[in-house]
Amino acid sequence: MSGAALVEAREVSCTFMVSGGFMKQKRRLQAVNRVSLRIEAGEVMALVGESGCGKTTLAKMMMGLIAPSEGTIEIGGRPLASLGRMEIARSVQPIFQDPYSSLNPRRSVGSIVTQPLRVQGDPEPGTWRRRAEEMMELVGLPRRLFHLYPGQLSGGQRQRVAIARALVNRPRMVICDEPTSALDVSVQSQILNLMQDLRSELGLTYLLISHNLAAVEHMASRVAVMYLGRIVEEAETGNLFDSPRHPYSQALLESVLTPDPGLGIPDTHLGASYPNPLDVPPGCSFHPRCARSMPGCSVREPRRVPLPGGGAVVCHLHDEGAAAGTAS
Ligand code: SF4
Numbered sequence: 001m002s003g004a005a006l007v008e009a010r011e012v013s014c015t016f017m018v019s020g021g022f023m024k025q026k027r028r029l030q031a032v033n034r035v036s037l038r039i040e041a042g043e044v045m046a047l048v049g050e051s052g053c054g055k056t057t058l059a060k061m062m063m064g065l066i067a068p069s070e071g072t073i074e075i076g077g078r079p080l081a082s083l084g085r086m087e088i089a090r091s092v093q094p095i096f097q098d099p100y101s102s103l104n105p106r107r108s109v110g111s112i113v114t115q116p117l118r119v120q121g122d123p124e125p126g127t128w129r130r131r132a133e134e135m136m137e138l139v140g141l142p143r144r145l146f147h148l149y150p151g152q153l154s155g156g157q158r159q160r161v162a163i164a165r166a167l168v169n170r171p172r173m174v175i176c177d178e179p180t181s182a183l184d185v186s187v188q189s190q191i192l193n194l195m196q197d198l199r200s201e202l203g204l205t206y207l208l209i210s211h212n213l214a215a216v217e218h219m220a221s222r223v224a225v226m227y228l229g230r231i232v233e234e235a236e237t238g239n240l241f242d243s244p245r246h247p248y249s250q251a252l253l254e255s256v257l258t259p260d261p262g263l264g265i266p267d268t269h270l271g272a273s274y275p276n277p278l279d280v281p282p283g284c285s286f287h288p289r290c291a292r293s294m295p296g297c298s299v300r301e302p303r304r305v306p307l308p309g310g311g312a313v314v315c316h317l318h319d320e321g322a323a324a325g326t327a328s
Contacts, residue, residue: 004040004041005038005039005040005041005074005077006039006040006041006075006076006172006173006205007037007038007039007062007073007074007075007092007173007205007207008037008038008039008073008074009035009036009037009038009058009061009062009071009072009073010036010071010072010073010074011034011035011036011070011071011072012032012034012035012036012058012061012068012070012071012072012073013030013032013033013034013035013068013069013070013071014030014031014032014054014057014058014061014066014068014069015028015029015030015031015069016028016029016031017029018278027278028278029277029278030229030277030280031054031057031229031277032054032057032058032061032068032229033054033228033229033230034070034071034230035054035058035071035226035229035230035231036071036231037058037224037231037234039173039205039207040205041172041203041205042199042203042204042205043205043206043221043222044199044205044206044208044219044220044221044222045205045206045207045208045220045221045222045223045224046207046208046209046210046216046219046220046222046223046224046237047059047207047208047209047210047223047224047226048209048210048211048213048216048223048224048225048226048252049225049226049227049252050227050274051211052274052277053226053227053228053229054226054228054229054230055209055226056177056209058226059094059175059177059207059209061073061080062075062080062092062175062207063088063092063094063175064080064083064085064088064092067081075088075091075092075172075173076091076172086119086120086121089116089119089120089169089171090120090169090171091171091172091173092171092172092173092174092175093116093166093167093169093171093173093174093175094166094174094175094176094177095159095162095163095166095174095175095176095177095179096162096177096178096179097177097178097179097181097182098182099150099155099158099159099161099162099182099183100150100155100158100182102162103150103158103161103162104150105149105150105151106149107149107150108146108147108148108149109136109141109145109146109147109148109149109150109153109161110129110132110133110146110147112150112161112165113132113135113136113161113164113165113168114128114129114131114132114168115165116165116166116168116169117131117132117168117169120169122169129146131168132146132164132168133146135164135167135168136160136161136164138164138167138198138201139160139161139163139164139167139194139198140160140194141157141160141161141164145157154187155182155183155184155187156183156184156187156190156191159179159180159183159187159191160191160194163191163194163195163198167198167202167204170202171204172204172205173204173205173206173207174204174205174206174207175206175207175209176195176206176207176208176209176210177209178209178210178211178212179191179192179195179208179210180192180210180212180215181210181211181212188212188215192215192218192219195219196219206219208220213252213253213255216237217237217241220237221236221237222234222235222236222237222311223235223236223237223240225240225244225246225248225249225252227248227285227286228275228277228280228285228286229277229280230285230314231314232246232248232249232286232313232314232315233245233246233248233249233311233312233313233314233315234311234312234313235307235310235311235312235313236309236310236311239307239309239310239311240253240311241253245307245313245315245317245318246286246313246314246315247286247290247291247292247315247317248286248289248290251289275288275289281298282298282299282301283296283297283298283299283300283301284297284298284300284301284302284314284315284316292317294316296316297316300316302314302315302316302319303319305318305319
């Protein structure tokens with residue numbers, strides 16, 4: 001990696017205390033576990049993994065919506081913890097999965113798109129309408145829609161409104177959480193292509209969270225694979241899709257062949273269902289589902305092993321020193 005880091009998470013963890021049931025003590029849920037991730041300016045980093053693996057929690061920490069229990073996050077070389085909410089919002093904006101629920105139906109398109117300028121206290125209110133209309137044009141929305149309401153728009157148009165809202169104040173990074181999964185298949189590729197064009201034109205950096213591995217392959221320069229709160233493999237997109245190293249990444253890529261990859265990984269490939277995050281298996285947390293598990297995998301936690309040509313994998317199979325002590 002040679003570029004400048006726009007976002008850098010170092011050994012970040014996030015722990016929640018959740019109800020253990022009637023008359024039972026609260027239990028500790030480790031949603032994100034010692035994750036380090038560096039996102040360079042101008043790149044598209046994808047986060048993939050099954051629902052509940054910690055992707056969205058990690059993204060929320062990068063937006064300053066959840067404070068890490070441990071570790072640090074920097075944006076542009078400055079600790080996130082030292083930045084105010086508005087400062088973070090000017091740098092990082094989200095695009096959510098569902099444009100139907102993320103847009104206030106009682107606000108007009110113009111009001112929605114100018115909202116960040118109002119909320120972030122932009123000092124030039126006389127320019128808001130012009131800037132909103134320019135951004136609408138950039139995302140493919142005619143200016144005449146300025147006074148319409150979300151209910152009068154198609155799903156694709158609503159997502160374009162959400163994109164215009166995210167970009168109107170020119171953030172440096174956009175966190176795209178399943179940006180097309182609520183859209184018709186025919187519209188999905190239009191939105192993905194639009195996002196690619198906007199990235200080049202505006203010099204954006206994306207963190208793309210998606211179950212849609214075809215979209216990830218199309219858009220991302222690098223991919224981080226998460227499992228039960230940890231990144232188990234990180235690689236350039238071509239390398240990951242050509243030769244995934246971690247057994248979980250291999251199973252994940254096989255799920256592309258299922259009729260609905262959005263449903264996650266079919267258990268048939270893995271032999272056991274996704275573990276309860278409140279009961280994380282010891283050793284390698286993937287071992288109950290891993291076809292290549294060795295006896296020591298249930299005891300010893302694998303460490304992060306750098307891969308030749310960049311990236312890393314967290315698996316004893318790729319750790320020469322550990323593999324010897326792991327096999328029976
Ligand atoms: Fe499978 Fe062992 Fe590697 Fe975990 S460490 S992914 S159980 S081979």
